[in-house]
Amino acid sequence: MPQTAVHDAALPVHDGGEVDWARVRADFPLLMREVHGKPLVYFDNANTGQKPLPVIASQDAFYxxxxxxxxxxxxxxxxxxxxxxxxxxxxxxxxxxxxxxxxxxxxxxxxxxxxxxxxxxxxxxxxxxxxxxxxxxxxxxxxxxxxxxxxxxxxxxxxxxxxxxxxxxxxxxxxxxxxxxxxxxxxxxxxxxxxxxxxxxxxxxxxxxxxxxxxxxxxxxxxxxxxxxxxxxxxxxxxxxxxxxxxxxxxxxxxxxxxxxxxxxxxxxxxxxxxxxxxxxxxxxxxxxxxxxxxxxxxxxxxxxxxxxSVGMDNIAAREAELLAHATRALQAIPGLRIFGTAPDKAGVISFLVDGAHAHDLATLLDLEGVAVRSGQHCAHPLLQFFGVAATVRASLAFYNTHEEIERFAAALRKVRQLLC
CATH class of the missing domain: 3.40.640.10 (Type I PLP-dependent aspartate aminotransferase-like (Major domain))
Structure with missing residues (x-):
């Protein structure tokens, strides 16, 4: 059997033109679900990435x-x-x-x-x-x-x-x-x-x-x-x-x-x-x-x-740089929010804290708003010791995320901040 026969789902082939990111996002079925009755915003990509249809199909086809x-x-x-x-x-x-x-x-x-x-x-x-x-x-x-x-x-x-x-x-x-x-x-x-x-x-x-x-x-x-x-x-x-x-x-x-x-x-x-x-x-x-x-x-x-x-790693890097810039601006506009890691050359990861709020409380309340982020020490205790904090909230982006999700995340964070601070 030819090797390509292990999956049937089509790949989003792009011939150097503009990427249809809505089409790409549609390849990730988990992103379509709701959490606590609200559309999921999945910003825990540094922990694990979501799986597109061709990957899911490959598992089924192999077995x-x-x-x-x-x-x-x-x-x-x-x-x-x-x-x-x-x-x-x-x-x-x-x-x-x-x-x-x-x-x-x-x-x-x-x-x-x-x-x-x-x-x-x-x-x-x-x-x-x-x-x-x-x-x-x-x-x-x-x-x-x-x-x-x-x-x-x-x-x-x-x-x-x-x-x-x-x-x-x-x-x-x-x-x-x-x-x-x-x-x-x-x-x-x-x-x-x-x-x-x-x-x-x-x-x-x-x-x-x-x-x-x-x-x-x-x-x-x-x-x-x-x-x-x-x-x-x-x-x-x-x-x-x-x-x-x-x-x-x-x-x-x-x-x-x-x-x-x-x-x-x-x-x-x-x-x-x-x-x-x-x-x-x-x-x-x-x-x-x-x-x-x-x-x-x-x-x-x-x-x-x-x-x-098929999406193109250059396209992915450019997309994620846009999302990171947007998310950084949105978080910087929230009073009392501190971002850890401001190096000029960054991937789509933002760790932060809000004055007067514990990281786990922030993440728990954000989850109730449908936003999945990580909280804790992120398997990097010595790094957080350097910054003198016990934990941070981490929002991590991927190419299948959207600018609209960033706006919903920022709105949810402002709401949560009012509840905690």
């Missing part, structure tokens, strides 16, 4: 027509399932501009970073070595390094940020001492929206012989990526933030790293031969893909890549 395990059967269904699964790897590799045989498919960024921590860092770090981590990292790019440091005697050192939410690049480059063996940095902050200049950061790290790990979770849904041009050693992505099913993602790594790294998890598929005298492991990337994967999920990831490419 109806192709469901079989991959790489373990010579029958037709097994062959078709394997082709669809590997087809997703090829699509994602093209999307990121990397080689498919350097792309490990996994459950997401958390798994990907832990793979680097335990398979690359754990065998190499020693007492006196330093892992340099930025202040704005998600816990998934902090905790694994702490765990490995505890086991190796290495230490974790913090690269600080500036008050507007930018990385302090001068301080970062000064911190690249001979003791630093690895630098972990996010491409886009999940709290501040700051887009870090990862290409320049990785270039500086290479000059010092420092291996780089970039968390791309918040970048891959919003930016046109060229991971090869970034020049990092490892790049992690999560599927569910880029319109794909949950439980999907990938780690890109330089081939020489993958070949030198031992397996992270043992089992089936990651081996060539097993005996009680020893095991011969498979070639990368399959060496790191033990067990039955989320096959249908990765078929959906391939469909999500097709969808994003």
């Amino acid at each position: 109806r027509r192709q469901n079989a395990n991959v790489s373990r059967a010579v029958h037709a269904l097994g062959t078709e399932a394997t082709e669809a699964y590997e087809g997703a790897r090829n699509k994602l590799a093209r999307f990121l501009n990397v080689r498919a045989d350097e792309l490990v498919l996994c459950s997401g960024t958390t798994f990907a970073i832990n793979l680097v921590a335990y398979s690359w860092a754990l065998p190499r770090l020693k007492p006196g070595d330093v892992v340099l981590v930025s202040r704005m990292e998600h816990h998934a790019n902090i905790v694994p390094w702490q765990l490995v440091a505890q086991r190796t005697g290495a230490t974790v050192r913090v690269a600080e940020i500036l008050p507007d939410g930018r990385l302090d690049l001068e301080a970062l480059y000064r911190a690249m001492t001979p003791q630093v063996k690895l630098l972990a940095v996010t491409h886009v902050s999940n709290v501040l929206g700051t887009i870090n200049p990862v290409r320049e950061i990785c270039r500086q790290a290479r000059r010092h012989g420092i291996v780089t790990v970039v968390d791309g979770s918040q970048a891959v849904p919003h930016l046109k990526l060229d991971v090869a041009a970034i020049g990092c050693d490892f790049y992690a992505v999560t599927g569910h933030k880029m319109c794909a099913p949950t439980g999907t993602g990938a780690l890109w790594a330089r081939r020489e790293h993958l070949e030198a790294m031992p397996p992270f998890i043992g089992g089936g598929e990651m081996i060539k031969e097993v005996s009680f005298e020893g095991t011969v492991f498979n070639d990368p990337p399959h060496k790191f893909e033990a067990g039955t994967p989320n096959i249908a999920g990765f078929v959906g990831l391939g469909a999500a890549v097709d969808y994003l490419e």
